[in-house]
Amino acid sequence: MLRSALLAASRSPQVRTLVEKFPPTHAIVERFVAGELLDQGISATDELVATGRKVTLDHLGEDTKDAAQAAGTAEAYEHLLAALKDTGLAADAEVSVKLSAVGQFLPVDGEKIALENARRICEAAAAAGTTVTLDMEDHTTTDSTLSIARELRADFPWLGVVLQAYLRRTEADCREFAAAGSRVRLCKGAYKEPESVAFQGKHEVDLAYVRALKVLMAGDGYPMIASHDPNMIKIAGQLAEWNGRSRDSFEYQMLFGIRPEEQLRLAEANTMRVYLPYGQEWYGYFMRRLAERPANLTFFLRAMATRG
């Protein structure tokens, strides 16, 4: 119930205005977001890399309303990638992109615009010597995102895709994307999805995660285990061992600000990548993080209560 309400609020302009204007929000947002500016994203990356972690940077944005805004987002990624190259961070930091931020939902030629913008970003990544991963949004975008990914992979075989374990289709998608060299980030899924397309309870989603992980770990690709769940992390380690995988043939990923001690522990013997968002459009991202974990919400509400 609470999760559904928060996910609904993440798409409400009215709630957005309220939350954004509420002064303590900003202190809490800092826990999950590097800052609003490129420089803040770069210095947070520098700090994470100095502790042995890799990074994937997300220039925050979604639900882009027109082609100019979509092109502006692609340009922001080009600046980001140039900055990673100039600062020598490109070997340890890549970027994550939401296709909705580069035009996927635009009513006229949305998919074509998103493909062109994503191609610009991939070209800039190639020039910087790093990679791109396409984030996955709600299930209405899965086919379109995977078809754009297939097209881009013809020129940029290192392009990463995200598959969401809660979707009933994902085990089959894992079979397709477990091919040699294929970078696949497996996460549980962060959106409110109907029962017709997605498993609903935590237990069911966890079982689906393990099934998908088994396919990826047994395949020839490069699995990226995006979860904070101690059980998923333990099972991933066991599956890697059973499949005779070397430590550099897969990686763990976690979100910035979540379980940092565990991130450091994993980074000692494995590749551990932190998903690091920055930018002004933090609202949707922030609300999904609140929806995931009641403790995050309690923290937020306590701040509101002491304030009031």
Ligand SMILES: Cc1cc2nc3c(=O)[nH]c(=O)nc-3n(C[C@H](O)[C@H](O)[C@H](O)COP(=O)(O)OP(=O)(O)OC[C@H]3O[C@@H](n4cnc5c(N)ncnc54)[C@H](O)[C@@H]3O)c2cc1C
């Ligand atoms: C790198 C990365 C990229 C992602 N990209 C996408 C994407 O493209 N599309 C998408 O839909 N979703 C994405 N997600 C979000 C993901 O789908 C989940 O919503 C989110 O990761 C929560 O699921 P979980 O696997 O961590 O497990 P959960 O089931 O949320 O948590 C399981 C357990 O993990 C531990 N845990 C979780 N959070 C915390 C915390 N804050 N503090 C301490 N312990 C905690 C607790 O033990 C908890 O019981 C991404 C997540 C990561 C890590």
